[in-house]
Amino acid sequence: MRMSAEERRESVVRAAMIEFAQRGYDGTSTQAIANRVGVSQPYLFRLFPNKRALFEAAVRRCTQDVKDALLGAVEGLADPEARAKAMGDAYVSLVADHSRLLLLQLQMYVSTAAARAEGDEEVGEAVRALWLDLWDSVRVAAGMTTEEVTGFFAYGMLINTLLAMGFPTGHRVWEGLWGAGKCGADDAAESPEVS
Template sequence: MSAAPTGTPTRQRVSASERRDALIAAAVHEFARGGLHGTPVDKIARRVGVAQPYVFSLFGSKKELFLAAVERGFVSVADTFTGAAAEFGPDDVLEDADVLHAMGASYLRLLHSDRDFLMLQHQAYAACDDPEIRDRVRALYAGLVAHVERLAADAAQRLGQEPPGPERVDEFFRYGMWMNVAAAMGVEDLSAGCDWVRAEGNK
């Protein structure tokens, strides 16, 4: 019979890319609550189990970490839209429904399932007094609009439909922004339009 192993178990080495990924995930959670200026970097570091100087060895500044977290949020939305567009097929085509409806429904589910993502969006817009952050957030938002336009055009071509025009895409994003605000205020049924506003007024 072999002897039982002795000594301290070998700790598995975590790569810098894995640490970076974990730090961004932690930053999404913490910045969503405290914003850029109200979130200590040390709090994010502790959440991952590393020292603050290590964070700055991967991200040059707190702002860089914040922007990495914000970018991850936009990527999450883009991926959500991509999945919804890919699943949209001929059986989903109705007189008043197109791929933008499908993407909107997927966004609604994301808002309900990931409050960190929702609140981080608001923190990103609130931090746009900083020119560097403003430029990056504008670029990310513009990239998301272009992504939706491509997805909608590809789906329309695949299904033999007319692609939605700029006005339709503008309406899609206006409604998305309204849902962001309503969700941040804790409105439970985001599909109910402004009914909740009238209900508040009647209290």
């Protein structure tokens, strides 16, 4: 069964997410992405003009997937605290398995910093715009103040760091998160386990 151009483009973005998550921007070749999808490199460049455009599409999809999960979690909830907790639960569930979303987020930050260090602001501009949209969307959806959304994202970044370092959620370093109820889980026993 043949894929439509849009389905093929989607499969390329998903493959790019995996490759960029595993190897970062500099370590990922467009040939590796093409191989993962089963297309030629020239076909890949018909869909995306260059590697940067492909990276931006992967980052866009990553932030959109996170945004969809967070905003989907608050549907039908009126209480701001319940909304923040539901978004925290959704985020922990989304990234706790070291999925491409966790790894790609970390690579986004590293790749942006590396590009800036080399004088390249274009990658950073795209990543910052997508991240700001996520920030604003969460703030509005949860009815948070600027301080509250800052705290929410700060806890999210700590979650990313702890998961990336491999701390199991039952470890004592999680107690402040679970106990404070800031990340959404009621306690470590109910939170997803990281392998």
